Amino acid sequence: xxxxxxxxxxxxxxxxxxxxxxxxxxxxxxxxxxxxxxxxxxxxxxxxxxxxxxxxxxxxxxxxxxxxxxxxxxxxxxxxxxxxxxxxxxxxxxxxxxxxxxxxxxxxxxxxxxxxxxxxxxxxxxxxxxx
Numbered sequence: 028x029x030x031x032x033x034x035x036x037x038x039x040x041x042x043x044x045x046x047x048x049x050x051x052x053x054x055x056x057x058x059x060x061x062x063x064x065x066x067x068x069x070x071x072x073x074x075x076x077x078x079x080x081x082x083x084x085x086x087x088x089x090x091x092x093x094x095x096x097x098x099x100x101x102x103x104x105x106x107x108x109x110x111x112x113x114x115x116x117x118x119x120x121x122x123x124x125x126x127x128x129x130x131x132x133x134x135x136x137x138x139x140x141x142x143x144x145x146x147x148x149x150x151x152x153x154x155x156x157x158x
Contacts, residue, residue, distance in 0.1 A: 035080040038126045039087045046091025077129045084123050088115035
């Protein structure tokens with residue numbers, strides 16, 4: 028379990044930076060997340076390591092969202108307002124993916140359609156070049 032938490036720390040810290048959580052608060056959050064992970068593992072013994080990390084990072088995102096939502100400056104900052112508008116699970120998946128965690132998960136239907144449209148555009152461009 029300590030290996031899971033060790034692997035989760037870089038994405039957790041990235042999330043806390045993205046939500047602009049103060050470093051001293053971040054240290055407390057990490058301690059709370061470690062305790063939460065123990066309970067999570069007991070309740071979900073068959074969960075994969077990536078699923079555990081994703082759940083942990085998602086919880087960190089929910090905390091960061093709540094932390095920033097109480098800040099009056101967050102709504103004035105467009106970037107933060109956009110981040111607060113995102114689903115914490117989506118932010119967690121994005122951040123975890125950038126660290127190679129959960130990248131083997133099945134893509135969503137919208138991801139598949141995006142790829143199909145991109146391939147179709149590339150294919151259409153190639154045909155135009157060949158003619």
